[in-house]
Amino acid sequence: MASIKQRDDGVWRARYRDAAGKEYARHFPLKRDAQRWLDEVAAAVVTGQYVDPNAGKVTWTDWTKAWMQRQTWVDGTHEAATVAVSSVPWKAGPIGAVNASHVQAWIAAELKRGLAPSTIKTRLNYVQMAFRAAVADRTIAISPAAGIKPPRARKAEATMRVLSAAEVHEVLEVAGEFRGFVEVCVFAGMRLGEAAGLQLADVNFLGRSIRVNRQVQGSTIKAAKLVPPKYNSERTIYVPGELTASLSAHVARNLVTEPDEQLFTTPLGRMWNRNSAAGEWRRIRDEVGLPDDVTLHTLRHTFASNLIASGCDVVTVQRALGHSTPSITLNVYSHLWPSAEDKTRAATADFMALTATAIPRERVSS
Incomplete structure (x- = not known):
C-alpha cells in the first residue's frame, strides 16, 4: 500500500507499508520526486531486492559479531576474520552508512601505515565477505566493498626467497x-x-x-x-x-x-x-x-624450489606441499618452472651437442 499526499506547507509526503505492515515515509519538494521514490521501492519489492530501511542501522561491530558466530570456521580463520573486521574505521557506525569511498580510504590508510599488500588483501577479503553476507541477509541493499581492489603486491619472483x-x-x-x-x-x-x-x-x-x-x-x-x-x-x-x-x-x-x-x-x-x-x-x-x-x-619455498628444479611436475609439487588445487601451486611457484623459451634453448643445445659428437655416416658410393 502506497500513497502520495501534499501537506499544508506544500511538501509532498510519500508513504508505503512493507509486508509486515510497518509504515515508512519520506518528504519531497516535488511530487515527481516522491513518485520516483515509491517506484524504486516497488521495483525493489518485485525484484526481491527490497531492504528494510531500518535494517542498516545496526552497527558494523554488532552485525559482524553475529555473522562470525554463525560460521563453521576453524579458530585460525575466526581469529583472522576478527582482526580484519575490527581494523576498519567505521566499526562503531551503522553498516548501512558505509560507502565505497570509506572502504577505499581504509585501504589507503592501511597501506600508508606500512601494512603489507598481502595482509591488506586478506583483510579486504573478510570485509567483502561480511558485506556480501549482509546483502544476502537483506541488511543492506548493495555491498560498498564490491569491486574494490587491494593494492598491488610485488611479483613472487621479486619477493620469494629460497636458501642455497x-x-x-x-x-x-x-x-x-x-x-x-x-x-x-x-x-x-x-x-x-x-x-x-x-x-x-x-x-x-x-x-x-x-x-x-x-x-x-x-x-x-x-x-x-x-x-x-x-x-x-x-x-x-x-x-x-x-x-x-x-x-x-x-x-x-x-x-x-x-x-x-x-x-x-x-x-x-x-x-x-x-x-x-x-x-x-x-x-x-x-x-x-x-x-x-x-x-x-622460506624453508618450505626452498623445498618446493628443489622439487621444481629436479623436474617434478605441478601435480607432484602440489601433493607434496598439500595445496588443495594445482592452480594454487602455480600461482605461488609458476616463476620457478622453466619457460617455453628455456625448454626450447635446452632442447636445441642438447641436439647441438649430439651433432657435434656424432660419428659421420659411412658414405655409400654410387
Whole structure:
C-alpha cells in the first residue's frame, strides 16, 4: 500500500507499508520526486531486492559479531576474520552508512601505515565477505566493498626467497635440538604448524614417508592446540632415507617412545607454537647471518624450489606441499618452472651437442 499526499506547507509526503505492515515515509519538494521514490521501492519489492530501511542501522561491530558466530570456521580463520573486521574505521557506525569511498580510504590508510599488500588483501577479503553476507541477509541493499581492489603486491619472483645448499648447511649446523624441526620443513616442505604437530606414529621409518595428520594452531602456550591440518592438506610425503635416519637419531636421543608423543618439543617439554618456533628460528637466522625476510616458511619455498628444479611436475609439487588445487601451486611457484623459451634453448643445445659428437655416416658410393 502506497500513497502520495501534499501537506499544508506544500511538501509532498510519500508513504508505503512493507509486508509486515510497518509504515515508512519520506518528504519531497516535488511530487515527481516522491513518485520516483515509491517506484524504486516497488521495483525493489518485485525484484526481491527490497531492504528494510531500518535494517542498516545496526552497527558494523554488532552485525559482524553475529555473522562470525554463525560460521563453521576453524579458530585460525575466526581469529583472522576478527582482526580484519575490527581494523576498519567505521566499526562503531551503522553498516548501512558505509560507502565505497570509506572502504577505499581504509585501504589507503592501511597501506600508508606500512601494512603489507598481502595482509591488506586478506583483510579486504573478510570485509567483502561480511558485506556480501549482509546483502544476502537483506541488511543492506548493495555491498560498498564490491569491486574494490587491494593494492598491488610485488611479483613472487621479486619477493620469494629460497636458501642455497650452503645456507641450509649453515642453518643445520647451528640448529641444535631444533635441527629435526628445520629438516622436516626444508626436506619435506612442512608448514610450521604441521612440523609442530608431528607425532612419532606419523613417521614411517622403514617406508621413508611422513604422514601429515594434524597441526598445532595458536601463537602462545595457552592458545596452542592440536587441530586437523588445513583443508585438503592431509597427505603422505615421501622423503629420503637420510631424513628418516636423522629423525630416528632424534627419537633415540630424546627418548620419544609413545606413538602419540610429540616428535618435537621445546626445552621445557611443551609443544612448539607459532611464537616459540619463530623465536627459535630467529636465533638460528641471526647466528648464521641471514636477512630478516628469511622465515621458517622460506624453508618450505626452498623445498618446493628443489622439487621444481629436479623436474617434478605441478601435480607432484602440489601433493607434496598439500595445496588443495594445482592452480594454487602455480600461482605461488609458476616463476620457478622453466619457460617455453628455456625448454626450447635446452632442447636445441642438447641436439647441438649430439651433432657435434656424432660419428659421420659411412658414405655409400654410387
